[in-house]
Amino acid sequence: MRSSFLPRVRLPGEPWVWFTAVGLTLGLAMILGLLGLVLVEGLKAFWPRRVVEITLRPAGMEGEPTVIVGERVRDRVKAGPARPDPAGGRPAREWQLFIGNKDVHGQSFRYVDVADILEVRRPRGILRFERTEYGPLLAYPVALLRPGEEPLPAADPQFFVTLNRWVAEARERRRQIRHLEKREIGRINREIESINLELRKLETRPLEDRPAPQWQSLTNRLAGLEAAYQKLAAQARELRRLQDRDQLVCRLPDGRERHVPIGRILSWYAPNDLGWWGRLKVFGARVWEFLSEEPREANTEGGIFPAIFGTFVMTVLMSLAVTPFGVVAAVYLREYARQGWFTRAVRIAVNNLAGVPSIVFGVFGLGFFVYFLGGQVDRLFYADRLPTPTFGTGGLLWASLTLALMTVPVVVVATEEALAAVPRSVREGSLACGASRWQTIQRVVLPAAAPGILTGLILAMARGAGEVAPLMLVGVVKLAPELPINTTFPYIHLDQKFMHLGFHIYDLGFQSPDSDAAQPMVFATTLFLLGLVIALNLAAIGIRNHLRRKYATGAF
Amino acid sequence: MEMDPSATAASDRRDDRPIATAPGAASSGAATDGADPRLIQIEHYDFFYGDHQVLHDIQLDIPERRVTALIGPSGCGKTTLLRSINRMNDLVEGARHRGDIRIRGQSIFHPHLEVIALRKRIGMVFQKSNPFPKSIFENVVYPLRVAGVRQRSVLEETAERCLRAAALWDEVKDRLHTSALGLSGGQQQRLCIARAIANEPEILLMDEPCSALDPVATARIEELILELKQRYTIVIVTHNMQQAARISDFTAFFYLGRLVESGPTERIFTSPKHKQTEDYVTGRFG
Numbered sequence: 155m156r157s158s159f160l161p162r163v164r165l166p167g168e169p170w171v172w173f174t175a176v177g178l179t180l181g182l183a184m185i186l187g188l189l190g191l192v193l194v195e196g197l198k199a200f201w202p203r204r205v206v207e208i209t210l211r212p213a214g215m216e217g218e219p220t221v222i223v224g225e226r227v228r229d230r231v232k233a234g235p236a237r238p239d240p241a242g243g244r245p246a247r248e249w250q251l252f253i254g255n256k257d258v259h260g261q262s263f264r265y266v267d268v269a270d271i272l273e274v275r276r277p278r279g280i281l282r283f284e285r286t287e288y289g290p291l292l293a294y295p296v297a298l299l300r301p302g303e304e305p306l307p308a309a310d311p312q313f314f315v316t317l318n319r320w321v322a323e324a325r326e327r328r329r330q331i332r333h334l335e336k337r338e339i340g341r342i343n344r345e346i347e348s349i350n351l352e353l354r355k356l357e358t359r360p361l362e363d364r365p366a367p368q369w370q371s372l373t374n375r376l377a378g379l380e381a382a383y384q385k386l387a388a389q390a391r392e393l394r395r396l397q398d399r400d401q402l403v404c405r406l407p408d409g410r411e412r413h414v415p416i417g418r419i420l421s422w423y424a425p426n427d428l429g430w431w432g433r434l435k436v437f438g439a440r441v442w443e444f445l446s447e448e449p450r451e452a453n454t455e456g457g458i459f460p461a462i463f464g465t466f467v468m469t470v471l472m473s474l475a476v477t478p479f480g481v482v483a484a485v486y487l488r489e490y491a492r493q494g495w496f497t498r499a500v501r502i503a504v505n506n507l508a509g510v511p512s513i514v515f516g517v518f519g520l521g522f523f524v525y526f527l528g529g530q531v532d533r534l535f536y537a538d539r540l541p542t543p544t545f546g547t548g549g550l551l552w553a554s555l556t557l558a559l560m561t562v563p564v565v566v567v568a569t570e571e572a573l574a575a576v577p578r579s580v581r582e583g584s585l586a587c588g589a590s591r592w593q594t595i596q597r598v599v600l601p602a603a604a605p606g607i608l609t610g611l612i613l614a615m616a617r618g619a620g621e622v623a624p625l626m627l628v629g630v631v632k633l634a635p636e637l638p639i640n641t642t643f644p645y646i647h648l649d650q651k652f653m654h655l656g657f658h659i660y661d662l663g664f665q666s667p668d669s670d671a672a673q674p675m676v677f678a679t680t681l682f683l684l685g686l687v688i689a690l691n692l693a694a695i696g697i698r699n700h701l702r703r704k705y706a707t708g709a710f
Numbered sequence: 711m712e713m714d715p716s717a718t719a720a721s722d723r724r725d726d727r728p729i730a731t732a733p734g735a736a737s738s739g740a741a742t743d744g745a746d747p748r749l750i751q752i753e754h755y756d757f758f759y760g761d762h763q764v765l766h767d768i769q770l771d772i773p774e775r776r777v778t779a780l781i782g783p784s785g786c787g788k789t790t791l792l793r794s795i796n797r798m799n800d801l802v803e804g805a806r807h808r809g810d811i812r813i814r815g816q817s818i819f820h821p822h823l824e825v826i827a828l829r830k831r832i833g834m835v836f837q838k839s840n841p842f843p844k845s846i847f848e849n850v851v852y853p854l855r856v857a858g859v860r861q862r863s864v865l866e867e868t869a870e871r872c873l874r875a876a877a878l879w880d881e882v883k884d885r886l887h888t889s890a891l892g893l894s895g896g897q898q899q900r901l902c903i904a905r906a907i908a909n910e911p912e913i914l915l916m917d918e919p920c921s922a923l924d925p926v927a928t929a930r931i932e933e934l935i936l937e938l939k940q941r942y943t944i945v946i947v948t949h950n951m952q953q954a955a956r957i958s959d960f961t962a963f964f965y966l967g968r969l970v971e972s973g974p975t976e977r978i979f980t981s982p983k984h985k986q987t988e989d990y991v992t993g994r995f996g
Contacts, residue, residue, distance in 0.1 A: 493803075582798060583840040583902070588830035588909060589856040597856070602843045 189684070196681030199674030200440040202433045203227075205280050205292060205425045207407065208251070208266060209273040219272055222264065223280065223292055223407035224251035225425070227670075232267070250670075257288040258406060263670045276426045281404075284420040289455060289671065293404035296411065300400050317422070320400055324417045327393050334390045340642070342383045349376050351538050444678060449633065453662055454672045458679055460634055464550075464652035465619055465686070467638050471554035471648075472561065472618045477611055479558065480565025481600075487566070488573045489595055501570075508563035516624025519556030524548055524628055544649050548629030550638045551648035556628050557621060561614035568610020572603035605701040612694030616687045622656035630657045632665070655683045746814070749774040749943050750795060750913070754809035757790055759802065764790050766968045767809070772960075774912075777935060777944045779958035779975065781951070783990065786964040788947045792915050795945065796832040797825050813913070830857065833906030833942075837918040839898035841890035841905075846873075846882050849890045849901055853909040868908055876904035877934050896927025903934065907942065914938065916946040920953065932957050951991055955979050963987045 203225040210220040228250040247268040256262045283291040295308040298316055306313055349372050356364050356372075397417025405411055421443075423436045447457030491497045528545040536544040545551070576599050584594040600607075622630075631651040638652045639645060659679050666672035750772035757765035764787045772778045780788040790799065797818060799805045811818050818828055830853070841849050848855070850869045859865060869886065873879040878900045882893070890901055899919060906914060916935070920928040935944060935957050948954050954961055955975060962972035963986075971978065971987045982988045 577840070579836055579838055579840040580842060582801070583834075583836060583905075584842065584852070584856075585801070586796060586798060586829055586832075586834035586836075587853040587856060587905065588826050589852075590826055593856045597852070598842050598844075 192677060192681050192684060195674070195677035199678040200437050200444065202282075202423060202425050202428065202436045202440075203252075204276055205282070206251075207275050207277045208249075208271055210266060211270045211272050221407065222251060222253060222266060223277065224253035224264065226250070227252050227263070229268075254282070254290040254292040255288075255406060258410075258412075262289050262668070277407075278426055280407075280424070280426060281422050282425050283414070283422045284455075285414070285418045286420060286450065287418065289451060291404070291414065293406050293412065296403040296405050298400070298402055299413070305403070317402070320416045321419055321421065324397060324400075324419065327397055327417065331390055331393045331397075334386055334393070336636075337641075338386050339383060339390075342379050342386070344642075346376065346379050346383075349379070355538065445682075451671075452667055453632065453658065454666055454668055454675060458655065458658060458675075458682065460637060461653040461655045461658040461679070462682070462686075463637050463639075464630075464634065465655045465683075468550060468554050468557070468625075468652065468654065469615050469619045471550065472557045473611060473615055475555055475558035476561050476565055476614055480562050480610075480614075481569050481607060483562070484566045484569035484573065485595060485600075488570050489591070489599070504563045504566050508567070510560075511623075512560055512621055513623040513627075515556055515560040516627040519552055519559070519624060519628040520548070523552040523555055528552060547649075548627065548651060549649040550629060550652050553625050553629040553652070556624050557618040560621070560624065561618050564614040564617060565607075565610050568613065569603070569607045572606025572610070573599060575606060576602045605698040608701065609694050609698050612690055612697070616690045616694075619690065620656055620683065620687055622654070622660055625654055625657055630654045632657075632661050655679060655686070659683065745774040745776070747771065747773045749814060750945075751812040751815075752791070752809075753812070755791070755794065755811060756808040757787070757794060757799070758806050760804040764967050765794075765807075768969050770962055770969055770972060772943065772945055774943045775939060775941070776959040777939050777946060777957050778960045778962065779954040780945065780947045780962050780964060781949075781954050781990070782964035782970075784949075787967040788962075788964045789917055791964070792917055792945060792947050795913070795915055796829050796834055798834070800825060830909050831911050832913045832915060833909065833911040834915045835899070835902050835906050835917065835919045837921055839895060839902050839922070841893070841898050841901055844890060845887045846890045846893070846901060847886040850904050850908055852905060857909070872904040872908045873901075875907060875934075875938065876900045877930060877937075878904055894927075896923050896930060899923060899927070899931060900934065903931070903938075907938070912943060914942045914944045916944065918947050918949060921949065928953070951979075951993065963990060965990070 205223060205225055208222045208224075210222065212219050226249050229247060230250070232246040232248045248265050249268060251264050251266060252262060253259060253264050254262055277294075280292060280294055283293070285291055295313070295317075297308060298306040298313065298320070306316055353369075353372055353376075356369060394417075398415040400416040401413045402416060402419065403411060403413055421439070423432075428436065444457045445462065446459050448460055449458065450456035487497055487500060491500075524547060528543065528547065528549075531545040532540060532543055580598055580602060581594055584598045585591075589597070629651050631653065634651050634653045636647070636650060638647050638650045640647070659676055662672040662679060663669070663676045748771040752768050752770040752772070755765060755768040756763060768791060770791075780792060782788050793799045794807065794811060795813075795818070799807075807819075813831075817823075842852060844852070847865075847869050850872050851859075851865045854865060854868055870879060870883075873882065878897060881897060882901075890898065893901060899922075903914075903919070920931050923931065932953065935946070938944060939959075946954075946958065958975045960973065961975045961978040963970045963978065963982075963984075965986055971982060971984050978987060979991050982991060988994075
């Protein structure tokens, strides 16, 4: 029974509640979609796929059917004008196959029409080899060759043991070659360079003014270094010869035989003979390779370690630069400056600075830091190396400072808010104890504001770590031969160019010679960068909560 | 109307205004223990926030080693007067004053006087306890730290002495180095009192120190105040008439920025000279 005491009422604005819920749902769906796509595609890049052997219908009425072996990468609707499908009204599909063996085919991907496929099967015994060049090789093993020894056929029970041992030996030799060429020969080269500089300095003097003994000793040292270099180079040559001595004979899917030097093989696995656990192990090994190795093959293979390291070092340097600067500015603005139209104008300016496109900061960094400051530094301290610039070109220091400048507003705004949140009563308590304003700020206000300041700092770090555009102008490169921190004096090379995750993604995705091969790397690198930024943010939350527990005042 | 011959600047008084007797002089036993009956002299003190005058020609003497209570309805300016004594009002933008406040005859507004030196001689306890985000120990020795004292033995000795004086030592002696923010409200307020006396000040200003506390904690703080007055001159702002009657030796009643009446607490509460005072202390308004 409907009581007249409680009549039915229309709830005003109820649809708006639904509207806001829809808005949130849409936003969440987009974020989860993006994260999910990156997560799935990024992880798929490391998961070992099965290899299929596809028999294609012969092109004419007679003739042999073609056989293709590869990993099925994609299954998609065929582009172009719709062709009637014999099986019915469904659109024609095609598969993208990764066939590897780029040195044989000249390309590593191929599309096949699903309509042309006669038979699909999984060949057993096929191996996938990672190589130092030309990308992966898909082939059946035949034998192992070592000069002066009997060939070891693949059927021999010792075959895979020997193969593994040889691959490990080759890895060790590769490490030695690297050490020789990068460290030892690099050191000699640097010494030769410095002696040459001194010789050049002597040459600028008039002939009769040149001190002969000094000249003599320099040229002698040069000759000694030259001899040492020849010795090291000979060692490296010998190692390289050994890398090519042992060979793997294998049969390509089309039946041809090929000899592959063991030194070119990085690793191998049998995609069709591995169980679930074996594939997981391969997956783990590939993830580790991705995180710890240097890139190969124009960045489309290998790892991203130099980019991770470069991003990390740059972000740390940026934080070191931005923290004192931003915090000090905010302290003055909030604690000392007389609040009025001027401080309001400064605040508006700082907030606007946060909205300036980052490329503008890049251009400013290039003009001010690189050309102006760097040019001055070169003229003052590295004049003998000119015209080769040392600091007068993009590098780690200038990139960090440019990003520091860009993220100053974030730190200033966060610090100001944190300072404003420190209750007045605490400041008064300190002042009433006979503390000066500076003592109050330093001993009471800043510790109480520390959680908020740290949050701002880590947001700035996250922004800096994900920034690309300005870095392209001030020091990031596609491939840096050396890490910016290494064992060579002075250990931190602020003038060096470096690699960066964000730029790496751009480079892989849009500058790569083989975009199909680079695609999984793009997803994997994006996944890692996202993970890094999320980790930074989680760290921010963790540190803030920890500090809050430590310093929390009743007012928070 | 009784005129005390020793009342400060009595000749300057206008007759149409209520007379503020110097309470110290009114207490016959005031000088027997050598205490200065006019430790703090507030003379013709006007105070403005911008154009708004909140204190009008205040004339009040505060005696040494006694508890003086400032009472009156909200907004009457008693807190402003209290904060004038250690110049905390300097921090307020647009604040200015006329007249003078002297401590032991020395003006606190003298241009050569560093305000920090003044605040080191005057401890202050606030309405809401305001421990710093530091350990209990660091809170107590904070005034010494900012004064540059580094000797561990001095700091430890001071911490124990002040915490004992604030009747907090037994409760916190085992956790001196844990955060002060983990203490209860009453403990925090006693910690703030310990901090306020760490510098061995002469004067202790208390701005409604018990207003945020429960009756048990309030009773403890009141006991503490009675003990502390042996050594310190205490000026306390309170809204609680019973509290003023219980703990103070002298009481000054303010109304609308003017000092209506002041004198020994007993007299103010039993035989006030002004109707307004009587109404207020008996709870008829305010």
